[in-house]
Amino acid sequence: MRRIKATLVACLLAVPAVSMSAGIDQIIKDCDSCHGKDGNSETGEVPSIAGMSVVYLGDTMEAYKTDYRPGLKYTPKGGAETDMNELSKKLSKDDISAIAEHYAGLTFKPVSQSVDAALAAKGKAIFEKSCDKCHSDGGTNAGDDAGILGGQWKPYLEGQMKLFSEGKRPMPKKKEKKFSKLSDADKAAVVEFLAGGGH
Numbered sequence: 391m392r393r394i395k396a397t398l399v400a401c402l403l404a405v406p407a408v409s410m411s412a413g414i415d416q417i418i419k420d421c422d423s424c425h426g427k428d429g430n431s432e433t434g435e436v437p438s439i440a441g442m443s444v445v446y447l448g449d450t451m452e453a454y455k456t457d458y459r460p461g462l463k464y465t466p467k468g469g470a471e472t473d474m475n476e477l478s479k480k481l482s483k484d485d486i487s488a489i490a491e492h493y494a495g496l497t498f499k500p501v502s503q504s505v506d507a508a509l510a511a512k513g514k515a516i517f518e519k520s521c522d523k524c525h526s527d528g529g530t531n532a533g534d535d536a537g538i539l540g541g542q543w544k545p546y547l548e549g550q551m552k553l554f555s556e557g558k559r560p561m562p563k564k565k566e567k568k569f570s571k572l573s574d575a576d577k578a579a580v581v582e583f584l585a586g587g588g589h
Contacts, residue, residue, distance in 0.1 A: 414485065414488045414489070417481075417485060417488075418489065421439075421489065421493075423466050423467075423469070425437070425438065425439050426438060428440055428496045428497075429441075429493045429496050430496075430498070430499045431546075433543070434543040434545035434546060435462075435464065435543070435545050435549065436543070436546065437542050438498055438499065438501070438538070438542060439493045440496035440497055440498045440499070441494070441496055441498030442493060442498070442538055443534075444487075445490075446532070446537050447490035447494060448486055448490040450537075451474075451478050451481060451486045451490070452478075454474040454475050454477075454478040455475075455478040455481065457475055458560065459474075459560070460475070460553065460559055461473030461475035461476070461477075461478075462474075462549065494532075498532070498541065499541075500540065500587045501542065503544055503585060505582050505583075505585050506582055507586075509583075510582040510583045510585075510586040511583075512579040512582075513576075513578075513579035513580040513581070513583030514528070516572070516576050516580050516583075517529070517580050517583055517584070517588075520569075520572065521568070524536050524565070525539055528583070528587070528589055529584055529588045530587075530588045539588060540584050540587050540588020541584075541585075541587045542584060544581060547581045547584055547585055551577050554569060555577065
């Protein structure tokens with residue numbers, strides 16, 4: 391199985407606990423309760439997952455299921471605190487395939503949020519030099535199988551950047567080599583660029 395190539399993102403924070411006997415329609419409904427209607431998040435800490443590739447979504451859920459990627463605790467409105475490691479372990483391979491196919495077929499909607507234009511411009515230059523090979527088109531090309539970064543919520547991007555920086559989220563060796571050369575200021579600029587839509 392291809393391991394996720396994502397650098398800053400991620401996808402899938404948490405969904406309310408649900409019995410797998412409830413059927414895929416109910417599972418999708420519960421996914422939407424965290425990730426937003428049709429997979430477009432309305433919450434800063436939760437990523438939008440609409441439009442990401444089947445490969446990336448499937449790999450991400452498998453990474454959570456095997457504890458390769460750390461899941462962050464999250465409490466959805468009206469729900470109980472949980473995380474993707476716990477929830478993904480309840481998913482069968484068929485569940486994961488169905489979820490990935492569903493969200494890959496939806497349209498990603500970039501978040502409208504304020505960014506510092508000057509800082510975003512600096513971030514663009516850094517991104518194009520260090521990140522664009524795996525996250526082309528400013529991190530908006532789902533075909534890279536590396537998630538969609540451009541247009542995600544800024545708090546989510548900041549949180550994932552922190553996990554990478556603290557060594558709590560693993561990364562491929564090629565990414566690790568480039569990431570280690572970025573200063574905190576560089577990382578903040580890249581986040582600003584991506585939060586602005588990756589353009």
